Amino acid sequence: xxxxxxxxxxxxxxxxxxxxxxxxxxxxxxxxxxxxxxxxxxxxxxxxxxxxxxxxxxxxxxxxxxxxxxxxxxxxxxxxxxxxxxxxxxxxxxxxxxxxxxxxxxxxxxxxxxxxxxxxxxxxxxxxxxxxxxxxxxxxxxxxxxxxxxxxxxxxxxxxxxxxxxxxxxxxxxxxxxxxxxxxxxxxxxxxxxxxxxxxxxxxxxxxxxxxxxxxxxxxxxxxxxxxxxxxxxxxxxxxxxxxxxxxxxxxxxxxxxxxxxxxxxxxxxxxxxxxxxxxxxxxxxxxxxxxxxxxxxxxxxxxxxxxxxxxxxxxxxxxxxxxxxx
Numbered sequence: 001x002x003x004x005x006x007x008x009x010x011x012x013x014x015x016x017x018x019x020x021x022x023x024x025x026x027x028x029x030x031x032x033x034x035x036x037x038x039x040x041x042x043x044x045x046x047x048x049x050x051x052x053x054x055x056x057x058x059x060x061x062x063x064x065x066x067x068x069x070x071x072x073x074x075x076x077x078x079x080x081x082x083x084x085x086x087x088x089x090x091x092x093x094x095x096x097x098x099x100x101x102x103x104x105x106x107x108x109x110x111x112x113x114x115x116x117x118x119x120x121x122x123x124x125x126x127x128x129x130x131x132x133x134x135x136x137x138x139x140x141x142x143x144x145x146x147x148x149x150x151x152x153x154x155x156x157x158x159x160x161x162x163x164x165x166x167x168x169x170x171x172x173x174x175x176x177x178x179x180x181x182x183x184x185x186x187x188x189x190x191x192x193x194x195x196x197x198x199x200x201x202x203x204x205x206x207x208x209x210x211x212x213x214x215x216x217x218x219x220x221x222x223x224x225x226x227x228x229x230x231x232x233x234x235x236x237x238x239x240x241x242x243x244x245x246x247x248x249x250x251x252x253x254x255x256x257x258x259x260x261x262x263x264x265x266x267x268x269x270x271x272x273x274x275x276x277x278x279x280x281x282x283x284x285x286x287x288x289x290x291x292x293x294x295x296x297x298x299x300x301x302x303x304x305x306x307x308x309x310x311x312x313x314x315x316x317x318x319x320x321x322x323x324x325x326x327x
Contacts, residue, residue: 025089027319032127034061040119044110054099059107060120061090062099067312070290073101108308112300117307118202124311125198128318134198140249141192141200143218143228144278145211146286147172148302150186151294168299172207187294189285189306192218193278197317199310204303216240225249227275249274285309 034057041056065086066076080086080098087094099107111117128134150169158164165185173183190203190211203214211231219226226241227249241248249271252264260268285291289309294302 022084022088024085027323028315029089031131031315031318031322032124036123036127037120040116040123044107044114054103054107056107058090058092059099059104060111062086062104063108063308064312064315065089066104067289067309068316070288072295073104076104077101108301108304111308112304117304117311121199121202121307121311121314124314125200128198128314131318131322133318133321134196134314135194138224139194139200139222140225140227140274141194141219141223142275142278143190143192143215143226143232144275144282145188145190145214145231146282146291147174147184147207148187148189148291148306149184149293150207151297151302153185155185166294166297168206168297169294170206170208187299187302189282189291190214190218191278191281191310193281195274195277196321197277197281198314199281202307202310204299204306206299212237221246227271227278229275251275281313285313289313 037060038057041060044056062076062080065071069079071079077098077100080090080092084094092098125134129136150166152164152166153169154164156164169186171183171185172188173181175181184207186207188205188207188209190205191199192201193199201218203218205214212234215228215232215237221244223246225247228251230251230253233250233253237250238248251268251271252260254260282291289312291306291309295305296302
Protein backbone atom coordinates (compact mmCIF):
# COMPACT_ATOMS: atom_id res chain seq x y z
CA UNK A 1 0.00 0.00 0.00
CA UNK A 2 1.54 3.31 -1.08
CA UNK A 3 1.28 6.56 0.84
CA UNK A 4 -0.44 9.69 -0.38
CA UNK A 5 1.97 12.31 -1.78
CA UNK A 6 1.42 15.45 0.28
CA UNK A 7 4.77 17.17 -0.21
CA UNK A 8 3.77 19.60 -2.96
CA UNK A 9 2.56 23.00 -1.73
CA UNK A 10 -0.56 24.41 -3.40
CA UNK A 11 -1.13 27.95 -4.65
CA UNK A 12 -3.74 28.46 -1.94
CA UNK A 13 -1.21 27.51 0.73
CA UNK A 14 1.35 29.99 -0.60
CA UNK A 15 -1.20 32.81 -0.40
CA UNK A 16 -1.86 32.35 3.32
CA UNK A 17 -1.02 35.37 5.49
CA UNK A 18 1.42 34.54 8.28
CA UNK A 19 0.10 35.09 11.80
CA UNK A 20 1.48 34.27 15.25
CA UNK A 21 -1.61 32.18 15.98
CA UNK A 22 -0.48 29.73 13.29
CA UNK A 23 2.93 29.33 14.94
CA UNK A 24 1.80 28.29 18.42
CA UNK A 25 2.96 24.70 17.87
CA UNK A 26 6.18 25.53 16.02
CA UNK A 27 8.29 25.08 19.18
CA UNK A 28 6.77 21.63 19.62
CA UNK A 29 7.48 20.76 16.00
CA UNK A 30 11.10 21.92 16.19
CA UNK A 31 11.81 19.97 19.38
CA UNK A 32 11.51 16.53 17.75
CA UNK A 33 13.39 15.04 14.82
CA UNK A 34 10.29 13.69 13.13
CA UNK A 35 12.18 11.65 10.54
CA UNK A 36 13.26 9.30 13.32
CA UNK A 37 9.64 8.89 14.43
CA UNK A 38 8.62 8.31 10.82
CA UNK A 39 11.20 5.54 10.51
CA UNK A 40 9.66 3.72 13.47
CA UNK A 41 6.21 4.00 11.87
CA UNK A 42 7.30 3.02 8.37
CA UNK A 43 6.18 -0.59 8.64
CA UNK A 44 2.54 0.21 9.41
CA UNK A 45 1.33 0.41 5.79
CA UNK A 46 3.33 -2.17 3.82
CA UNK A 47 0.58 -3.75 1.69
CA UNK A 48 1.15 -3.58 -2.07
CA UNK A 49 -2.55 -3.46 -2.95
CA UNK A 50 -5.39 -1.19 -1.98
CA UNK A 51 -6.09 2.52 -1.82
CA UNK A 52 -3.21 4.83 -0.98
CA UNK A 53 -2.91 5.37 2.77
CA UNK A 54 -2.33 8.50 4.78
CA UNK A 55 1.36 8.83 5.75
CA UNK A 56 1.82 7.35 9.26
CA UNK A 57 3.64 10.46 10.53
CA UNK A 58 0.65 12.65 9.69
CA UNK A 59 -1.63 10.23 11.52
CA UNK A 60 0.67 10.08 14.55
CA UNK A 61 0.90 13.88 14.77
CA UNK A 62 -2.88 14.07 14.55
CA UNK A 63 -3.19 11.70 17.52
CA UNK A 64 -0.79 13.93 19.48
CA UNK A 65 -3.10 16.86 18.76
CA UNK A 66 -5.99 14.72 19.94
CA UNK A 67 -4.22 14.19 23.28
CA UNK A 68 -3.22 17.84 23.73
CA UNK A 69 -6.70 19.17 22.99
CA UNK A 70 -8.80 16.34 24.46
CA UNK A 71 -10.68 15.54 21.24
CA UNK A 72 -12.72 12.52 20.21
CA UNK A 73 -12.03 10.96 16.81
CA UNK A 74 -14.96 12.79 15.09
CA UNK A 75 -13.94 16.07 16.76
CA UNK A 76 -10.34 15.59 15.60
CA UNK A 77 -11.55 15.12 12.02
CA UNK A 78 -13.58 18.34 12.20
CA UNK A 79 -10.76 20.30 13.79
CA UNK A 80 -8.27 19.20 11.12
CA UNK A 81 -10.73 20.23 8.42
CA UNK A 82 -11.17 23.78 9.68
CA UNK A 83 -8.11 24.66 11.78
CA UNK A 84 -5.03 26.05 10.01
CA UNK A 85 -2.91 25.52 13.13
CA UNK A 86 -3.68 21.80 13.12
CA UNK A 87 -2.97 21.51 9.41
CA UNK A 88 0.34 23.33 9.78
CA UNK A 89 1.47 20.99 12.57
CA UNK A 90 0.63 17.72 10.81
CA UNK A 91 1.76 18.98 7.38
CA UNK A 92 -1.58 19.04 5.55
CA UNK A 93 -2.03 21.59 2.75
CA UNK A 94 -5.32 23.53 2.92
CA UNK A 95 -6.24 22.11 -0.48
CA UNK A 96 -6.04 18.55 0.90
CA UNK A 97 -8.88 16.52 2.34
CA UNK A 98 -8.48 15.15 5.86
CA UNK A 99 -8.60 11.61 7.27
CA UNK A 100 -12.01 10.64 8.59
CA UNK A 101 -12.59 9.57 12.17
CA UNK A 102 -12.62 5.84 11.31
CA UNK A 103 -9.14 6.23 9.81
CA UNK A 104 -7.84 7.54 13.15
CA UNK A 105 -9.46 4.58 14.86
CA UNK A 106 -7.82 2.07 12.52
CA UNK A 107 -4.41 3.75 12.80
CA UNK A 108 -4.60 3.63 16.60
CA UNK A 109 -5.41 -0.06 16.35
CA UNK A 110 -2.30 -0.58 14.22
CA UNK A 111 -0.19 1.13 16.89
CA UNK A 112 -1.82 -1.17 19.44
CA UNK A 113 -1.33 -4.40 17.47
CA UNK A 114 2.24 -3.47 16.57
CA UNK A 115 3.09 -2.71 20.23
CA UNK A 116 4.76 0.47 19.02
CA UNK A 117 3.93 2.87 21.83
CA UNK A 118 6.69 1.79 24.21
CA UNK A 119 9.21 2.18 21.37
CA UNK A 120 7.85 5.63 20.48
CA UNK A 121 8.02 6.79 24.11
CA UNK A 122 11.62 5.56 24.35
CA UNK A 123 12.52 7.38 21.12
CA UNK A 124 11.02 10.67 22.30
CA UNK A 125 12.83 10.34 25.64
CA UNK A 126 16.08 9.54 23.83
CA UNK A 127 15.76 12.68 21.71
CA UNK A 128 15.02 14.77 24.80
CA UNK A 129 18.06 13.25 26.49
CA UNK A 130 20.29 14.12 23.52
CA UNK A 131 19.18 17.74 23.91
CA UNK A 132 19.98 17.76 27.63
CA UNK A 133 16.33 18.08 28.67
CA UNK A 134 15.85 14.57 30.03
CA UNK A 135 18.66 13.49 32.36
CA UNK A 136 19.41 9.75 32.42
CA UNK A 137 22.64 9.77 34.45
CA UNK A 138 22.01 9.17 38.16
CA UNK A 139 18.28 9.21 37.55
CA UNK A 140 15.63 8.65 40.18
CA UNK A 141 12.27 6.97 39.66
CA UNK A 142 9.00 8.05 41.24
CA UNK A 143 6.28 5.42 40.91
CA UNK A 144 2.55 5.71 41.42
CA UNK A 145 -0.83 4.57 40.06
CA UNK A 146 -4.15 6.30 39.45
CA UNK A 147 -7.65 4.94 38.92
CA UNK A 148 -9.46 5.64 35.62
CA UNK A 149 -13.23 5.29 35.43
CA UNK A 150 -14.44 2.96 32.66
CA UNK A 151 -16.38 4.38 29.73
CA UNK A 152 -19.31 2.14 30.65
CA UNK A 153 -19.13 1.81 34.42
CA UNK A 154 -22.75 1.59 35.56
CA UNK A 155 -23.95 -1.96 36.38
CA UNK A 156 -27.02 -1.89 34.13
CA UNK A 157 -28.37 -4.80 32.09
CA UNK A 158 -29.32 -5.15 28.45
CA UNK A 159 -32.55 -6.77 27.30
CA UNK A 160 -30.80 -10.12 27.07
CA UNK A 161 -29.64 -9.82 30.70
CA UNK A 162 -25.96 -9.18 29.93
CA UNK A 163 -24.14 -6.38 31.73
CA UNK A 164 -23.44 -3.07 30.00
CA UNK A 165 -20.21 -2.63 31.95
CA UNK A 166 -16.85 -2.79 30.17
CA UNK A 167 -15.88 -6.48 30.53
CA UNK A 168 -12.14 -5.73 30.72
CA UNK A 169 -12.47 -3.30 33.65
CA UNK A 170 -12.86 -4.16 37.34
CA UNK A 171 -13.75 -2.60 40.68
CA UNK A 172 -11.18 -0.64 42.64
CA UNK A 173 -11.86 0.13 46.30
CA UNK A 174 -9.73 2.60 48.24
CA UNK A 175 -10.01 4.93 51.19
CA UNK A 176 -10.41 8.59 50.23
CA UNK A 177 -8.83 11.59 51.93
CA UNK A 178 -11.98 11.91 54.05
CA UNK A 179 -11.56 8.36 55.36
CA UNK A 180 -14.53 6.97 53.43
CA UNK A 181 -14.14 4.01 51.10
CA UNK A 182 -14.63 4.88 47.44
CA UNK A 183 -15.41 2.33 44.74
CA UNK A 184 -14.62 2.93 41.06
CA UNK A 185 -15.27 0.56 38.18
CA UNK A 186 -12.50 0.98 35.65
CA UNK A 187 -8.79 0.72 35.02
CA UNK A 188 -5.56 1.73 36.66
CA UNK A 189 -2.70 3.68 35.04
CA UNK A 190 0.81 3.05 36.42
CA UNK A 191 3.70 5.39 35.68
CA UNK A 192 7.34 5.96 36.54
CA UNK A 193 8.46 9.59 36.30
CA UNK A 194 11.74 11.38 36.99
CA UNK A 195 12.30 14.48 39.12
CA UNK A 196 11.52 16.79 36.18
CA UNK A 197 8.15 15.16 35.54
CA UNK A 198 9.10 13.17 32.42
CA UNK A 199 7.28 9.85 32.11
CA UNK A 200 9.82 7.04 31.76
CA UNK A 201 7.72 3.89 31.77
CA UNK A 202 4.03 3.03 31.90
CA UNK A 203 1.70 0.15 32.56
CA UNK A 204 -2.07 -0.21 32.37
CA UNK A 205 -4.26 -2.72 34.17
CA UNK A 206 -7.77 -3.45 35.34
CA UNK A 207 -8.75 -1.46 38.42
CA UNK A 208 -8.60 -4.39 40.82
CA UNK A 209 -4.87 -5.00 40.38
CA UNK A 210 -2.88 -3.83 43.40
CA UNK A 211 -0.39 -1.03 42.71
CA UNK A 212 2.55 -3.05 44.01
CA UNK A 213 2.19 -5.71 41.29
CA UNK A 214 3.64 -3.29 38.73
CA UNK A 215 6.46 -1.91 40.90
CA UNK A 216 9.56 -3.70 39.57
CA UNK A 217 8.30 -3.84 35.96
CA UNK A 218 8.24 -0.02 35.92
CA UNK A 219 11.87 0.22 37.03
CA UNK A 220 15.09 -0.24 35.06
CA UNK A 221 17.16 -1.45 38.03
CA UNK A 222 19.75 1.25 37.31
CA UNK A 223 18.21 4.07 39.33
CA UNK A 224 20.05 5.82 42.12
CA UNK A 225 16.82 6.07 44.15
CA UNK A 226 13.17 5.05 43.94
CA UNK A 227 10.25 6.87 45.57
CA UNK A 228 6.72 5.54 46.05
CA UNK A 229 3.82 5.65 48.50
CA UNK A 230 3.21 3.07 51.22
CA UNK A 231 1.18 0.81 48.91
CA UNK A 232 4.48 -0.34 47.41
CA UNK A 233 6.12 -1.16 50.74
CA UNK A 234 7.08 -4.81 51.16
CA UNK A 235 10.06 -6.85 52.25
CA UNK A 236 10.45 -8.27 48.74
CA UNK A 237 10.59 -4.79 47.19
CA UNK A 238 13.06 -3.55 49.79
CA UNK A 239 15.29 -6.57 49.08
CA UNK A 240 15.01 -5.97 45.31
CA UNK A 241 16.14 -2.36 45.71
CA UNK A 242 18.87 -3.23 48.21
CA UNK A 243 20.35 -5.93 45.95
CA UNK A 244 20.81 -3.31 43.23
CA UNK A 245 22.18 -0.63 45.56
CA UNK A 246 19.14 1.55 44.94
CA UNK A 247 18.11 3.93 47.71
CA UNK A 248 14.55 3.24 48.89
CA UNK A 249 12.28 6.23 49.25
CA UNK A 250 9.13 4.14 49.73
CA UNK A 251 6.85 5.73 52.32
CA UNK A 252 6.67 3.79 55.59
CA UNK A 253 3.30 2.89 57.06
CA UNK A 254 1.99 2.02 60.49
CA UNK A 255 0.66 -1.43 61.39
CA UNK A 256 -1.71 -2.50 64.13
CA UNK A 257 0.28 -2.46 67.34
CA UNK A 258 3.25 -0.85 65.60
CA UNK A 259 2.75 2.89 65.05
CA UNK A 260 5.19 5.04 63.13
CA UNK A 261 8.19 6.22 65.10
CA UNK A 262 9.39 9.83 65.09
CA UNK A 263 12.17 8.75 62.73
CA UNK A 264 9.65 7.10 60.38
CA UNK A 265 7.56 10.28 60.28
CA UNK A 266 10.61 12.39 59.55
CA UNK A 267 11.61 9.98 56.76
CA UNK A 268 8.13 10.17 55.23
CA UNK A 269 8.14 13.99 55.23
CA UNK A 270 11.46 14.06 53.40
CA UNK A 271 10.30 11.58 50.73
CA UNK A 272 6.94 13.31 50.23
CA UNK A 273 8.67 16.39 48.83
CA UNK A 274 10.06 14.30 45.97
CA UNK A 275 7.10 11.98 45.52
CA UNK A 276 4.65 14.83 44.87
CA UNK A 277 6.10 15.16 41.34
CA UNK A 278 4.20 12.08 40.15
CA UNK A 279 0.98 13.47 41.63
CA UNK A 280 1.43 16.64 39.56
CA UNK A 281 1.92 14.57 36.41
CA UNK A 282 -1.31 12.66 37.06
CA UNK A 283 -3.04 15.97 37.75
CA UNK A 284 -1.96 17.34 34.37
CA UNK A 285 -3.01 14.15 32.57
CA UNK A 286 -6.43 14.19 34.21
CA UNK A 287 -7.11 17.92 33.89
CA UNK A 288 -5.71 18.59 30.40
CA UNK A 289 -5.57 15.20 28.66
CA UNK A 290 -8.83 13.62 29.82
CA UNK A 291 -7.18 10.68 31.57
CA UNK A 292 -9.76 10.48 34.37
CA UNK A 293 -12.34 8.80 32.10
CA UNK A 294 -11.70 5.97 29.65
CA UNK A 295 -12.89 6.78 26.12
CA UNK A 296 -13.12 3.27 24.66
CA UNK A 297 -14.20 -0.23 25.62
CA UNK A 298 -11.46 -2.73 26.32
CA UNK A 299 -8.12 -2.59 28.11
CA UNK A 300 -5.83 -2.59 25.06
CA UNK A 301 -7.56 0.33 23.31
CA UNK A 302 -7.53 2.44 26.44
CA UNK A 303 -3.92 1.48 27.11
CA UNK A 304 -2.89 2.82 23.69
CA UNK A 305 -4.81 6.04 24.31
CA UNK A 306 -3.04 6.45 27.67
CA UNK A 307 0.38 5.75 26.14
CA UNK A 308 -0.27 8.39 23.47
CA UNK A 309 -1.06 10.84 26.27
CA UNK A 310 2.28 10.05 27.90
CA UNK A 311 4.23 10.67 24.68
CA UNK A 312 2.31 13.92 24.13
CA UNK A 313 2.95 14.95 27.75
CA UNK A 314 6.72 14.41 27.49
CA UNK A 315 6.97 16.44 24.29
CA UNK A 316 5.12 19.35 25.87
CA UNK A 317 7.17 18.99 29.04
CA UNK A 318 10.36 19.18 26.99
CA UNK A 319 9.15 22.38 25.34
CA UNK A 320 8.34 23.92 28.75
CA UNK A 321 11.81 23.12 30.15
CA UNK A 322 13.54 24.46 27.05
CA UNK A 323 11.52 27.70 27.18
CA UNK A 324 12.30 28.09 30.88
CA UNK A 325 16.02 27.73 30.17
CA UNK A 326 15.82 30.55 27.60
CA UNK A 327 13.91 32.88 29.94
